[in-house]
Amino acid sequence: MEIRLAYVDDTLFEIPDGWFAVGFIGAGDALAYDEARRPHRIAGGVAEPLDPVEVNSALAPAVEEAASRLWPEGWTYALAEAFGLNRRSLQRDRLAKNGMHPGVLRELGVMACHDDAEGIGRLAHALAWYADRCSDRDHPVDRLADAERGALNVLASLRAVRRGRVTRPGDDPDK
Incomplete structure (x- = not known):
């Protein structure tokens, strides 16, 4: 099974309320998790339950691909720090065994699908x-x-400096 973490339009794929749509399976069916964190394939508005063991085993490459777009110089430390995760939980064997919270998978995919993913990653980490x-x-x-x-x-300071107006604390930079 091939998984790609990315933004999923909940209305286009008819994702049920309360579920986490985290990306795509293979050629384009959506991967979503229900409230009990069980994975499902969503195709044509129909949710088909998936084997969690099979999905979890495919998560490591998907997480690595998305995280590498955000932090191409090394992602394990940055991802753990940005999302408040234990770095050990990002090891391939742990991802294959335990998976990852669907909310983390969703946001990782959403952030990674931007054209400026590396910049987004730097901002998130900072x-x-x-x-x-x-x-x-x-x-x-x-x-x-x-x-x-x-x-x-x-941002206010950067705007002021780049406009050629250095500010003092308490100044309104928009004036």
Whole structure:
């Protein structure tokens, strides 16, 4: 079985509500997971259950392909840090045995299908690094909110400098 992690249009493939569409199988049927994390082939709006062992064994090359588009210089450390995963869970034998959470597979595929995938990967890694090391908040979502604010501040500074107007803290860069 060949799996390609990528963006799947839920309406085009008629993915049931609450399911995770993570990519494609072979020539183009969608691969989706139900609420219980069981894999299914979606073709013509019909969900066909798949053998989890067979799907999991095909995940390692699919994860490697998608992650290599995001981090071509080496992906295991960057993927683990960006998504908050244990690096051991990314080993081929562990992927084949345990699979990966469908939400992680979906977002990995979505990020990797962009033309600027390497840039997206660098941004994801940088934002996750900032969230994990520069925020003192406890919940990961709160730490990511801090990283978002930091990124917006950096963007404002970059805009100002590239427009030829250096800003001071507290200045409105859009004026």
